Amino acid sequence: MCSVISRIKPVRRLVALERSLSSKTEGWSYAATQNRLLCPGVNSLVETLRVNGRSYSTTMAMTPGLLFRQLFEKESSTYTYLLADKDTKEAVIIDPVLETIDRDLKLVQELGLKLIVAVNTHCHADHITSTGLMKKRLPGLKSAISKFSGASADIHLLEGDKIAFGRHCLVVRETPGHTDGCTTLVSGDESMAFTGDALLIRGCGRTDFQQGCATRLYDSVHQKIFTLPEECLIYPAHDYLGQMVSTVGEERKLNPRLTKSKEEFVDIMNNLNLPKPAKIDVSVPANLVCGLHGV
Ligand SMILES: N[C@@H](CCC(=O)N[C@@H](CSS)C(=O)NCC(=O)O)C(=O)O
Numbered sequence: 001m002c003s004v005i006s007r008i009k010p011v012r013r014l015v016a017l018e019r020s021l022s023s024k025t026e027g028w029s030y031a032a033t034q035n036r037l038l039c040p041g042v043n044s045l046v047e048t049l050r051v052n053g054r055s056y057s058t059t060m061a062m063t064p065g066l067l068f069r070q071l072f073e074k075e076s077s078t079y080t081y082l083l084a085d086k087d088t089k090e091a092v093i094i095d096p097v098l099e100t101i102d103r104d105l106k107l108v109q110e111l112g113l114k115l116i117v118a119v120n121t122h123c124h125a126d127h128i129t130s131t132g133l134m135k136k137r138l139p140g141l142k143s144a145i146s147k148f149s150g151a152s153a154d155i156h157l158l159e160g161d162k163i164a165f166g167r168h169c170l171v172v173r174e175t176p177g178h179t180d181g182c183t184t185l186v187s188g189d190e191s192m193a194f195t196g197d198a199l200l201i202r203g204c205g206r207t208d209f210q211q212g213c214a215t216r217l218y219d220s221v222h223q224k225i226f227t228l229p230e231e232c233l234i235y236p237a238h239d240y241l242g243q244m245v246s247t248v249g250e251e252r253k254l255n256p257r258l259t260k261s262k263e264e265f266v267d268i269m270n271n272l273n274l275p276k277p278a279k280i281d282v283s284v285p286a287n288l289v290c291g292l293h294g295v
């Protein structure tokens with residue numbers, strides 16, 4: 001754990017806070033409840049938007065002093081995450097996409113952040129990363145990816161490495177199986193895990209290209225992700241159904257692939273019959289050089 005975590009005192013009493021807004025004429029309502037303890041010192045905020053009778057809910061960790069944003073790129077259904085120390089303004093971005101570089105850098109600038117590391121959870125096959133271009137636009141920014149990805153970067157990550165930003169950090173857990181170089185990045189207080197394509201919400205990354213191996217993925221998820229606290233929030237690199245966040249407990253109980261035996265899991269993965277990602281032939285060579293192939 002990074003040093004700030006050991007200084008957080010356990011919360012003895014939870015304060016229930018409910019805020020509600022609504023518009024009867026336009027048919028929507030919004031409620032935010034701060035009511036669950038994710039781990040000592042860290043509450044969660046549950047936000048629910050009801051539009052025309054349908055509910056949309058998201059949960060986020062409220063680690064003291066941590067700024068957190070989940071961003072979405074619609075063409076590849078990729079989530080990019082921005083995390084920052086509210087005091088020092090040092091920030092880390094996870095899995096930024098080339099198409100949304102202007103949006104992401106505008107947000108960084110608007111919030112007055114100093115982006116110090118741009119990290120990819122793995123060498124993506126479906127979209128081109130913006131880390132290379134970001135480095136050109138933000139001198140001093142460092143790129144990071146697993147040593148086992150085969151990709152070039154300023155920082156090659158290994159199991160247990162810590163990416164520090166201000167008083168916070170992300171801890172690297174190697175979770176190969178979708179690719180050799182897949183990593184899961186866990187917040188220092190274990191309230192959040194950024195699982196890349198290793199674990200998706202009610203799914204997981206495919207294992208039929210880029211060194212994919214179903215038995216390895218099964219072991220990675222069971223040994224490195226399902227061993228995290230039950231309330232730890234799961235933030236994946238993609239979602240194709242509009243889901244935004246899950247928890248370790250939920251996936252341990254409800255993931256239709258990873259609740260099966262290893263043999264059944266391998267059989268499921270060998271029979272997905274998914275079409276190849278449309279951009280795989282340009283994305284992989286580009287992502288091996290921070291997205292700058294042919295530039
Ligand atoms: N249609 C998309 C690609 C969809 C896809 O293959 N997604 C990957 C993650 S990106 S490497 C995956 O592992 N999916 C697992 C699943 O069960 O859907 C495109 O053409 O880009």
Ligand SMILES: [Fe+2]
Nearest residue numbers: 124125197205
């Ligand atoms: Fe992937």
